[in-house]
Amino acid sequence: MSEDLEWNAPVGSWASSAARRRNMQAIRSRDTKPEILIRRLVHAQGLRYRVSARPISDLRRTADMVFRPAKVAVFIDGCYWHGCPEHYVPPRTNPGYWSEKVLRNVQRDRDTDQRLKDAGWLALRFWEHEPSEICAQHIAATIAERRSGSRKP
Secondary structure (H helix, E strand, O other): OOOOOOOOOOOOOOOOOHHHHHHHHOOOOOOOHHHHHHHHHHHHOOOOOEEEEOOOOOOOOOEEEEEOOOOEEEEEEOOOOOOOOOOOOOOOOOHHHHHHHHHHHHHHHHHHHHHHHHOOOEEEEEEOOOOHHHHHHHHHHHHHHHHOOOOOO
């Protein structure tokens, strides 16, 4: 028999079927195509950074790129998971759960930005649909500005 016909959700599982569970497990939390492309472009400009690192050790959240000396944390946010105003489409399956999940993600993003700001860091956020070249240019310009000592509060 196929796995779908014998689906028994693990205790506490939110997955509605074996197929849904496999689909959700396949979604990457790091090293997405937009992240990799932006990292390559930034690296090609001679900038070095940490990947998927905590900007602040006591903050249990990771940034996609961390520039420690300049105190800049870069996040490449997925349109669905972070509620992009242009591309987010509410789910049709289990809408209560997923809409709440996305709302919590957005709230956590704002909290992360504030905590970084309070610690003297700058959080740069880009949507996955933004042109990678423009994102990389903005990152490089921000790092250059902060390294030169002309930091904006």
